[in-house]
Amino acid sequence: MNRVYLGLGTNIEPRKSHLEKALEQLKQNEAITIVKQSNRYETAPVGYTEQADFLNMVVEIKTTLSPELLLDRCQTIEKELGRERTIRFGPRTIDLDILLYNEENIKTERLTVPHPRMHERGFVLIPLAEIAPHIKIGEETIDKLLNKLPKQERDDVKVWQQ
Ligand code: GSY
Numbered sequence: 079m080n081r082v083y084l085g086l087g088t089n090i091e092p093r094k095s096h097l098e099k100a101l102e103q104l105k106q107n108e109a110i111t112i113v114k115q116s117n118r119y120e121t122a123p124v125g126y127t128e129q130a131d132f133l134n135m136v137v138e139i140k141t142t143l144s145p146e147l148l149l150d151r152c153q154t155i156e157k158e159l160g161r162e163r164t165i166r167f168g169p170r171t172i173d174l175d176i177l178l179y180n181e182e183n184i185k186t187e188r189l190t191v192p193h194p195r196m197h198e199r200g201f202v203l204i205p206l207a208e209i210a211p212h213i214k215i216g217e218e219t220i221d222k223l224l225n226k227l228p229k230q231e232r233d234d235v236k237v238w239q240q
Contacts, residue, residue: 079140081113082148083210085175085193085202089123089132094240096159096172097133103155104139110151114138116205122234124199129169133238136177136205145179149189152176177202178215192216197223200231 084104088096097118104110115137123129141148152174159172177193184191192215196202206213207220215223224232 079142080180082139082141082179083177083206083213084137084139084152085134085173085177085196085205086137087121087132087134087173087175087201088171089130089169090171093133094118097135099159100155100172100174101137103158104137104151107143107151109142110148111140112137113140114209116208118238119201119205119235120238121201121236124201124231124234132201134201134205134235136202136209138209145176145182145184145189145191146186148176148179175202177206178213181214198227200227200235203227204232204235 086097086100090096101112101115105112116135118133118135121132121134123132143151156170156172156174175193176189176191177196179191182191193202196206197215197218203220203224207224211220213220
C-alpha cells in the first residue's frame with residue numbers, strides 16, 4: 079500500500095463544494111482510502127496574483143494505484159468538476175496535485191514528485207504540517223521549510239471555518 083499526500087486547491091465559487099466533491103470522488107475509488115485531511119485554509123494567490131483567494135487543503139491517502147494511474151484519476155476528477163486550463167497558473171475550479179508518493183523521487187514527462195514547488199509554498203506546507211508534522215521532504219524537515227518561509231507567505235494562509 080502506498081502513502082500519498084495530495085494538495086487540493088480552488089478559487090472559483092462555490093469553493094467549499096468543489097473541495098467536497100473532489101474528496102467524494104476520491105473516496106468513491108475503491109483503490110483509494112482517505113486517511114487524514116487537513117483543515118481548509120483560505121490563501122492569497124501565489125504566482126499570478128490578479129485572481130481570487132484560494133481554498134487549499136492537504137489529504138493523506140492510502141492507495142494501490144501507481145503514480146501514473148493516480149495522476150490519471152486526479153486529472154479525471156479535475157475535468158469532471160469543470161476545470162478548464164485557460165490561463166496557466168490562473169483561476170481553477172479544482173486542482174489536485176500529487177505532493178509526495180511514499181518517499182519516492184519520480185520524474186516522468188507528466189509527473190515530478192515531490193512536487194517541485196511545494197517546499198516554498200505556504201498553502202501546501204502549512205496544511206501538510208498540520209496532518210504530518212514529522213514528515214521530511216527530501217532531506218529537509220517540514221519545520222525547517224516552514225521556518226524558511228517569508229512571514230508574509232505564512233500570514234497569507236489562514237484556517238477557514240465556514
Ligand atoms: O498550484 C496550485 C494552484 N495555485 C495556487 C493555490 O492552490 N493556492 C494559492 N494560494 N496560490 C496558487 N497559485 C497557484 S498556480
